[in-house]
Amino acid sequence: MDNVVAESLVAMPVERKDGTYALRIPLSQGQFTPGMMKTVMETMAKFDLTSLRVTTGQRLNLEGIPKEKLEEVISSLGTKIEKVPPTVGVCSGVGVCKFGVQDSRAMGKKLLEVVKANGPYPFKIKSGVSGCKIACGFSHVRDIGLVGTPKGWDVLFGGGAARNVRAGVKIGTRLSEDEALALIEKALDFYKENGRKRERISGLVDRLGEEALLEAVK
Numbered sequence: 231m232d233n234v235v236a237e238s239l240v241a242m243p244v245e246r247k248d249g250t251y252a253l254r255i256p257l258s259q260g261q262f263t264p265g266m267m268k269t270v271m272e273t274m275a276k277f278d279l280t281s282l283r284v285t286t287g288q289r290l291n292l293e294g295i296p297k298e299k300l301e302e303v304i305s306s307l308g309t310k311i312e313k314v315p316p317t318v319g320v321c322s323g324v325g326v327c328k329f330g331v332q333d334s335r336a337m338g339k340k341l342l343e344v345v346k347a348n349g350p351y352p353f354k355i356k357s358g359v360s361g362c363k364i365a366c367g368f369s370h371v372r373d374i375g376l377v378g379t380p381k382g383w384d385v386l387f388g389g390g391a392a393r394n395v396r397a398g399v400k401i402g403t404r405l406s407e408d409e410a411l412a413l414i415e416k417a418l419d420f421y422k423e424n425g426r427k428r429e430r431i432s433g434l435v436d437r438l439g440e441e442a443l444l445e446a447v448k
């Protein structure tokens with residue numbers, strides 16, 4: 231790997247139960263370049279760190295960092311951040327996967343911009359974008375889910391795989407990219423106006439009912 235140039239990363243510290251720290255490293259749509267790998271591997275070797283974990287949100291967690299070494303490890307990786315961007319999980323999609331009928335990666339980028347631009351929200355938002363109905367992006371159990379069909383995007387809202395486990399409510403079908411994103415903005419307004427502090431969208435939909443959501447985005 232000597233010809234691979236290292237890349238600077240951003241990382242958010244998270245304290246663990248045992249007093250050590252993890253550094254959460256956001257990746258763009260789960261993509262990891264050789265330069266990023268080199269930075270992480272060199273840092274792990276330098277500080278004798280042995281646990282690097284891929285999260286369900288397509289991020290990396292570098293675990294087991296002693297408190298007194300935290301700042302040095304961050305400097306070795308790149309830059310410290312206070313908050314990682316909201317999660318938009320994407321499948322490999324059209325161009326990579328033979329089943330893909332819509333461009334999940336391009337749509338994932340646009341969705342992330344919409345989610346970032348419309349905040350703050352009562353609680354965190356996880357999204358999943360899938361290029362076809364097989365839904366590898368877990369679109370049915372994410373707060374916001376998009377599923378590609380040959381005729382456009384299906385939009386799901388309020389899915390969850392945590393305490394309020396439920397499938398997202400289908401609020402739109404076969405929409406163009408712009409139509410789908412505009413609909414999601416409306417649904418996010420509903421969440422901002424009605425969600426209680428630290429209430430996920432799935433909890434809100436359980437509390438107020440699917441009809442209230444469907445009425446709000448009509």
Ligand code: SF4
Pocket residue numbers: 321322323324327328329330331334360361362363364365366367
């Ligand atoms: S959701 Fe469809 S397009 Fe995306 S990776 Fe899975 S099979 Fe392929």
